[in-house]
Amino acid sequence: MKLISAIPSPYGRKVKALLHEIGQTDRVEVVLVATTPVNTDSTVAAANPLGKIPALIRDDGPALYDSRVICRYLDAQAEAGMYPEARLWDVLTLEATADGIIDAAISMVYELRIRPEEKQFDGWLDAQWAKVTRALDALEARWMSHLAGPLDMGQISTGCALGYLDFRHANRDWRAARPQLAAWYGVFAERESMKATAPE
Numbered sequence: 475m476k477l478i479s480a481i482p483s484p485y486g487r488k489v490k491a492l493l494h495e496i497g498q499t500d501r502v503e504v505v506l507v508a509t510t511p512v513n514t515d516s517t518v519a520a521a522n523p524l525g526k527i528p529a530l531i532r533d534d535g536p537a538l539y540d541s542r543v544i545c546r547y548l549d550a551q552a553e554a555g556m557y558p559e560a561r562l563w564d565v566l567t568l569e570a571t572a573d574g575i576i577d578a579a580i581s582m583v584y585e586l587r588i589r590p591e592e593k594q595f596d597g598w599l600d601a602q603w604a605k606v607t608r609a610l611d612a613l614e615a616r617w618m619s620h621l622a623g624p625l626d627m628g629q630i631s632t633g634c635a636l637g638y639l640d641f642r643h644a645n646r647d648w649r650a651a652r653p654q655l656a657a658w659y660g661v662f663a664e665r666e667s668m669k670a671t672a673p674e
Contacts, residue, residue, distance in 0.1 A: 475502045476531040477544075478521050480509065484576045484638035485541040486528040487671045491630050492545050494667035496554035502530070512588060542569060545627055556627040564620055568628030571617075572635040575609045578602040579635075583642050603646065606639070614652040621658050633662045634671075641673050 479486030493499045507527065509515035514525035521529035522539040529539040530547065538544050549556045557565055582602045585594055613621070613632065621629055636659045639648050649656035662668065 475533065477502050477504050477528055478507060478518055478531065479504060479528040480507055482641070482673045483527055484580075484634045484641075485573075487634045487637070487673070488541045488631055489528050489530070489544050489548070490671040491634060491667040492548060492556065492627065494670055495625065495630065495665075496549065496552045496556065498548060498552050498554075502548075510588065511584060542573065545569075549627065556625070556630070558624075558626060561620075561626065565626045565628040568617055568620060569631040571609050571612065572628070572631035575606050575635040576638055578605040578609075579638055579643060603643075606648070610648055610652055610655065614655045618654045618658065621655075621662075629662065630667070633659065633665075633668055637663065637668065637672065 477486070477489060479489070490499075490504065493502055505517065507515040507517055509518045509525070509527060511525070518527055518529065519525050521531055521537040524539065526539065528541055528544060529537050530544045531537045538547055546557060548554075579602070582599050585598055585602075617632075621632060636648070636655075639646070
């Protein structure tokens with residue numbers, strides 16, 4: 475199998491971190507591309523008509539895309555239990571929360587990097603960061619016991635989301651007023667899967 479991704483992609487990082495955690499890195503070749511929403515790489519477009527990464531090219535079926543679909547597939551193939559049935563809805567909700575943080579954070583990057591400067595909208599940036607802030611506050615208030623529990627895909631997704639905030643929005647102190655989440659991430663970021671997949 476081949477994973478179409480890019481080094482800075484937090485969604486691609488989710489998949490790669492999962493592969494490390496479940497011992498499946500040797501089953502998937504990572505193919506790195508350079509792509510943007512306004513200049514889609516042809517390899518990406520061929521794998522995913524939406525032009526988004528990551529995409530997983532399989533030998534026995536059509537390509538899979540959206541990181542949540544890919545992660546569920548790889549977890550099921552390996553029978554790794556990163557989506558435990560007993561906690562499934564919590565895991566999926568935590569993963570969705572983390573992905574929502576990433577969505578908003580990437581939207582801010584696109585606003586600043588892709589949209590012409592005279593068309594950039596501060597109100598949009600503020601609204602996206604408000605989404606991030608609300609989600610981080612929810613993690614601090616409601617999800618710390620889950621994050622402290624057995625490893626699952628919700629934790630991996632959260633770790634990748636927080637790592638992306640450090641990577642692209644280091645000037646915004648997401649750790650302020652969230653000591654539990656900051657402490658958790660300080661430990662989680664030291665996992666081999668996180669160190670091996672950290673963006674440059």
